[in-house]
Amino acid sequence: MTDTQRKLGFLVCLITIVLAVLDTQIVSAATVPIVKDLDPEHGIDKIPWLVSAFSLASAAMLPLYGRLCDTLGTKPVFLGALGAFLSGSALCGAAPSMAWLIASRALQGIGAGGLMSVTMVVMAQLAGPGADRNKGAGTGGIIAGGGIAVGPLVGGFLADHASWRWAFYINLPLGVAALATAVVALKLPRPATRGSVDFAGAGLAAAFSTMLLLVTEWGGKQYAWTSPQVTGAALAAAGAFALFLRRQATAAEPILPPSLFRVPELRLGFAIQGLMGAAMTGAIYYVLVYLQLVRGITSSAAGLYLVPMAAGITAVGALTGRLTELGWSGRTFVISGSVVAAAAFLLLATTDADTSLWRLRAAMLLVGLGFGQLLGQLIQLVQQAAPAHQLGVATTAVRFFQTLGTALGAALFGTLLDRLYDGPGDIGSLAALHGAAHLRGVTAYTSAMDTVFLCGAGVMALCLLLALRLPKGATAPAEKEPVAA
Structure with missing residues (x-):
């Protein structure tokens, strides 16, 4: 080209x-x-x-x-x-x-x-x-x-x-x-030889992810967690997952090769990406809900509070990308990104009904500065460590684990918030309350929300522990032959 x-x-x-x-x-x-x-x-x-x-x-x-x-x-x-x-x-x-x-x-x-x-x-x-x-x-x-x-x-x-x-x-x-x-x-390189596609494995993976996402979408919202619909979807997800693991262990060319998980950068990178997806979704969703329910801000105006986060992601991502080109280890930024994101969640966990909106913007900027380091570096880590003939599988696996992490995080955080809320009515009716009832509801909601943000900090602390186990020099530039994918 x-x-x-x-x-x-x-x-x-x-x-x-x-x-x-x-x-x-x-x-x-x-x-x-x-x-x-x-x-x-x-x-x-x-x-x-x-x-x-x-x-x-x-x-x-x-x-x-x-x-x-x-x-x-x-x-x-x-x-x-x-x-x-x-x-x-x-x-x-x-x-x-x-x-x-x-x-x-x-x-x-x-x-x-x-x-x-x-x-x-x-x-x-x-x-x-x-x-x-x-x-x-x-x-x-x-x-x-x-x-x-x-x-x-x-x-x-x-x-x-x-x-x-x-x-x-x-x-x-x-x-x-x-x-x-x-x-x-x-004009991209083509594979030297065309192997087979494990359509059975792909079908089982699709069935597992679909059933799992249905559990997270339905549970505690459309249906009770113990309802036949949610229980059935959960059992179907477990069955599909078991069959998928068996298929990957026996297929000649599996859709998600188990050999990928023997590479430390890939194994740890997939796990961190999934945890990061759960935490990042929580930061965005619950800040937006807080602004609309507690502070009475419209949906379009609430979206403006995510601009500092986007700015932080872009700025720090560009900086760390440049430093990596100069020889800095991507492992360093995965570690520091986890620390900064955890600190951002701790700051968000101090939010109450009267918190300065400028402090909230600063917290979202800090969220962006943390996740901005992770978003670029984790993809680099996986692509640098992946075998040349499996670049496509490894790269899409990153997104797959992030998607599953996002769904599970949203479901678990949402369930936790519902269980912790002890105000009048339910969270959905908070905006319709007035007077003393509204004050009690707002206080109960912000208290529950702060606990959810503390859990987000815990998730990022787990990311930090995993990042510390990354091999030193991870994502350092390595010369490889052009990938045929």
């Missing part, structure tokens, strides 16, 4: 990451206008499926995408994922009913799962071995993290000032331009 083609390839990757990550958050702020337009009477009951269809489809496809990259080559898989995402976006924007929208959202999620993982493989191949690969992976991680923080802001703005359909149509101009550019500019 020429230098111009390579730069265009990087630009395409950044655009697709932004589009995919934004769409994980952007719809949540537009659910009310969607229901009013498509199904005012019964649409509210279908909102959980509208939100879940995207994440379920995305998570279910992740293990398969990695293996397809290592078997068929990265370019055709990338183009297929982008095509599915754009098709789903167009169908979502034109949806005449909730059922149509939910099905189209699932198609969009299938594509987004590839964009948030395969794109990282494309960037690694564009950069080549050594420090340049670190730069590509780090940039992708920073953009992804910033998109997570900015998504609710964009969604709130569109919900307040434009039609909800633009939450989907906004993907099309940039997405089509990226697709056309990728077809022409990307």
Whole structure:
């Protein structure tokens, strides 16, 4: 590839990451206008499926995408994922009913799962071995993290000032331009030999992740944790997981090779990524809920409080990426990022009904400074340590474990918050309370929320313990042959 083609390839990757990550958050702020337009009477009951269809489809496809990259080559898989995402976006924007929208959202999620993982493989191949690969992976991680923080802001703005359909149509101009550019500019290596794809293993992985995500979506919300629906989904997840482990141990070319977990950087990197996903989601979600329920701030205005977090992720990610290129160990930044993120959660755990909003902004900046170090460095760690012929599987596994961690963290933190809240009514009715009842509810909610943030600090402390076990010199630039994936 020429230098111009390579730069265009990087630009395409950044655009697709932004589009995919934004769409994980952007719809949540537009659910009310969607229901009013498509199904005012019964649409509210279908909102959980509208939100879940995207994440379920995305998570279910992740293990398969990695293996397809290592078997068929990265370019055709990338183009297929982008095509599915754009098709789903167009169908979502034109949806005449909730059922149509939910099905189209699932198609969009299938594509987004590839964009948030395969794109990282494309960037690694564009950069080549050594420090340049670190730069590509780090940039992708920073953009992804910033998109997570900015998504609710964009969604709130569109919900307040434009039609909800633009939450989907906004993907099309940039997405089509990226697709056309990728077809022409990307010239990536192809695998020397085409192995088989373990479709049975991929199906079991999809079944496990889907059932697990349904447990976290349903439990304590739509159904009681002991209900037949949640219990059945949990048993199905456990059964699928057991069959998946057996399949991976016996398959000739497993979808998630057990050999990856014998590499310390990969084993520890996957675990830290999953824990980080749980903690990061908690920081974003509960700060937004606090601002809206306790402080009475609108959804779009609340999203502005995530800007310091996005700024922190971008700034520190760029700095650590540059220092890594100069020879600094990525292990150092994974350790320091865990420490800073834990400190941020401890600061958030002191929040009450009268906390200065500027102090809250400072806490979110600190959250960004901590997670910004982790988002880029963990991807670099995995890509540098992964065997050349398994780069695709290892890279998508990072995203897979983050997705599972995010779902489990949201469910566990949410359940903990509900159990700790001892105010009048439930948390959902807090905004409707007045006078002394409202004061008691706010006090009870902030007390419970602070305990959740303390648990977040504990999660990051566990990340620190795992980071200290990383081999010294982890993610240091290592010369490798160009990856055929």
